[in-house]
Every structure is written in structure tokens, then in C-alpha cells.
Amino acid sequence: MDLDALGACLATSACVVTQATSGLIVGMLLFLVAAGVTLIFGVLKIVNFAHGTFYMLGGYVAYTALNATDSYAVAVLAGALSMALFGVLFERALIGRVYGSNVLMQLLICYAVVLIFDDVVKIVWGPEFHAMGMPPAFQVPPLFIAGGVVPPFYAMLIGVAALIAILLGLGLSFTRFGKTVRAAAINPQMLSALGVNTTLLFAIVFGVGGGLAGLAGALAAPVRSLSPGMGFSILIESFIVTVIGGMGSIAGALVSALMIGLVRGFGTIGFPQFTDGLIYIVMIAILLLRPQGLFGRRL
Amino acid sequence: MKQRPALRDATIAAVTLIVVLAIPYLHRSAAFEDFIIRLSAMALFATSLNLLVGNTGMVSFGHGMFYGLGAYAFGLTMQMTDLALPVAAMLAVLLTAFTALCVGAICVRLSTEYFAFITLAFQMLFYSVIISWQSLTGGDQGLRGGIPRREIFGFELASQLHRYQFCAVVAVIGLLVLRHISASPFGQTLRMIRDNENRAGFLGIVLWRVRLWAFTIAGAFAGLGGVLAALFVSGAYPELADWPNSGQAIFAVMLGGIDSFLGPVLGAAILLALNDVVTRFTEYYGLVLGIVILAFALGLRRGVLDFLRLTWPGRSP
16 A cells, blocks of 8 residues: 555646546446446346457457558447447347346356357467557647646547447437337336337347447557457456446446546555455445445336 | 155265275276365355355355455465364364355345345455455465475375365265255255245244355355365465356356256366366367357256256156
8 A cells, every 4th residue: 555655646737637547548448348238237137247258359350450451440330330240149149048037047158158259269369469559640749738648549538438428328318219228128028018129129239238348349459458358357347337336327337437447547556456455345335335326226 | 765864865975975985996097086176175165155046046256255265264374373284174164154254244135136246346355355465365376385284183185195085075074064954944944035035034034144144154165165175276376266266166056057956066077077178178168168058058048957857857856
């Protein structure tokens, strides 16, 4: 523990800006993944343990697409869209078969998919780390905000993720499809009786969730290196975010993802060894004081 | 036979033990003995988890915590003191049980999903403590320096044969005790809570107290499994308390059968055997394991033993 260093950091604006930026990056990427987890849980009542795999595959697909086309925008789109498709297929081929059966059976299937695709990645892309370079448009000198260093790419990432968060929130609140999705979260049988094709709806929700994870993976690829098994740690963290924010709540996911990101950003200075422990303590405290999470309804 | 289930179970356990102990005298095979030693640790771990998952309907994602705690407590006691091995093992199990009691007191009142996540959070907290408390636990390198394998009752635990015998005896006795617990009125109460907790509550059962007992007992037996694991690797590693390890136990339970007492043991054996066989042929162990799990999950829709019992009904569990 190094509270002096933390105090010294908080006293200088440069350090605050730098750490806050890195915290926001972590938080925003986490939000994109956790939003999918919470959306899928809210509507389908399924805890998707394979969500980290979507994130990982999104990154790898983007890597390949970038090498093939040399266009960063195409790479990100490819990562997101391919994972949306993958999500639909995953739901139809596997998860759809075990609705209503034991929760552990769903867990088992997700785990199998995680194992399989970790190895598929090893076979296709090799076990070594891959680095996806920064897109050339962003290879410019960093911005200086209040003395802190902010690479423009980071600013762009935060902006894109924030845009997605807003679109998702508005879409769920005001569009017809968003309202249908929220209705499905409350009572799918009733919705089905009213003539909505819930099978299709479930598949689409899974696709949206998968696409968000793929997008996060593709966006993160230039900042973090790609490796098989990279989905593992983000999965656990996105669960923490989901639980703290309230399962099924997008707003909760946003708030708690940013919170976790900032705890990470500043925790690395104050408690370099125990940042993870800090986050788990927050999670335990939330579960005890407010089991439904910050923004959740009671299950 | 039906009238004396305890006697029947004891007979089965005794016969199994005699067979397992006799094998090395007929044929020595290092691989087989290793397998049984690892299986004994894993079987205790998975079966104790099933006391929660299968019997009580409490899905704990953090059971690895107690497995790891048992291993670390045992390893550290053996390294730092001169206590005899059974005493150190007992201390480790008691410490694990006490920790399970404390953690359980916080967790057991939460409903299913939240219970799963809070146990996971406690386990990960424990894991980060192991990683960051380097002076005591050795951090991510694990507990090094080896665990002194002092002899007990003429057992020389440095010898593989004696270790094999020791682990087999401990595991069979542990499983027998667990079996007894799960067949007792207490075990019946657990299943009643699983099937209908409201009705159980109306009958005057204090739900949280019974659940807390189950959680504590399960933690203690997971700790015993951890002791055996520490004995086998002569050390303790943070991976023992990491969440993939809890996952392994859950999959052993699911694969073997959640409603059969011996299901988790079978599941653990399948997982370990798959590991041994597949890693010999290919480095893509996860790929093969994943496909096998998918085949089981989608084909049988339940654990192997549960499936067999449904296919040939009339046999006792």
C-alpha cells in the first residue's frame, strides 16, 4: 500500500488527468462488454459465461481484417458484425436448446464454448501475443490537458464508447424495438401471446450483446495486445460490473463500469498489489447492502 | 439391504478401499497411483460442492477458496511448526471450516444468483490476498520449499506407495462421512429446502441456519481435499483457489450427475482421465474437453450417473 504516492498523484492535475484517462478507457471498454452481459441477462435470464470469448474473437477478427484491408474502420466493423452474427448462431445452435433447464447446464455449455474457442484461436492465430498497431490517423503527438498526457486515440475510444452508451440508452427507451425488448425482459410469455416473435427477438438480443463485445474487443485491440485467454479476465470484470450496477440495468452497467475503471486507474498508484482485492471488496459490500445492485430491481 | 443403508454404504466403502489398496501389490504403475492420489483430492472437493449444489440447491462459484485455503493452511502449518501431519491436517480443516462459517454467515441469506456471485467475489478476494501477501504465501509463485512429509503411524509419505495408501484411506473415509451426512435427517432437510424452501420454512426449519451448516461442512471437506492436493504437489499454488478451479469442481459435479452421491466422483475421474489421455496426444486439450462437454450437455442433458439411473430405474442411488 502506498497512500503517499496516491496523495501526491491526486495533488497534481497532470497525474489525475493521466490516471483518469486510463481509468475511463478501462471503464468504457468494460461497459461495452458488460452492457451485453446485462442485456442478455435482463431479457433471456441467461448468464452468458461465454461473453469474454466474443470479446476475444472480436479482437482477432479485427486484427485479420486490418491486415487484409488496411482500414481500421473496416476492421472494427468486421469485429462487431462478425460477433453479432456469432452471437445469433450461438444462441440458436446451443443456448436455445437449454432454455428453462438447469442454470448449471447453461453454464456448462458456455464453458465448453470458452474452452473450444480459446484453442481455436491458438490454432488459427497461434499461441503468441499479437499487437495491432495504432491506426496511422492517430499516430500524432498526444494532447495535453491540464498537464496530463492524453493520446488522441484514447479520446476517440472514450468518445465512441460514450456514443454507443447514449445510442443504446435512447434506443431502449424510445424506439419501438427497444420497448419490445424491455417488455420481453418483464414478461416474454405475454409478449409472445401478443404476437411478437420472441424467438427471433431473443436471437437478436443475443446478437446485439455479442456485437457489443466484439466491438469492444476490436476497439481495444490497438491498446491491449491480443492473446488466447484474454476473454477470461474481462469476463470476470464484466460480471462484477453487472452485479454492482444491477443485473439487467444498462445505466447501472455504465456507472459501475466507470467506477471500476477509475478504481483501477487510481488503485494502481495507491494499492499496486491489491487493486483487484479492492474491487472485490466493493462488490461484496454492494451485494450485502443492496443485493439488487445500484440500479437494479429485485429479482 | 434397504433397511440398513448405513451398513451397506460402509460395506461398499470397505470393499472399494480393499480393492484400491490391493492394486499396487498386484501391479505397480506410477501413472495409476498418481491418478488415484489426484482423484482423491478432486473427489472430496467435488462431492463436498455437491452437498451445496445438488443437495441444497445453493450454487457456489467460490468453492475453490476452501480448497486453496486447506492447501495453504496445511502447507504453512507443516513448514512453520513441527506438528505431526494428522494434527496439521486437522488444524487446516478446522481453519477452513471456521472460515466457511464466517463467509457463509454473510452469504447464505442471499438468493440464488446473488449467492453465486458473492461466493465468487469472496474467492477472488482470497485469491488476491494470496497474490499480494508475498511474505507469507510466496505470491504468484506459490508456496515453495516443499512440505515436509513426516511419517505418521509408520507411513512414510515421501514414498509414492504410502502416499497413495494414505490419500485413498482419507478420501474413502471422507466420502463415507459425506454420504452419511447426506443420507441423514439433516441431508433430507437440505433436499427439502432445495425442493421447496417455503414449505420447509413453514415446517419450522430455520433456513439460514441449515444452509450455513451445509456451507460449513462443505467448506471443511473441500479443505480436506486441499490438504491432499498440497500433499501431492508438496506445495500450494494460487491456482488452487482461482476460479477455473472452482469451475472444474462444478463441471465434475455436472458431468457425473448432480442427483447421485457418487456422481461428482465419477465426474472428477472423467475430467482427470480426459486430461491425462488428451494431453498425451494433443496440446489442444481445451478443444477436446469442450467438445466432450458439449456432447454430454446436449446429448444426455444431465450427468452420466443421473442419466444411467434414469435409463435403468429401480436401482438405489
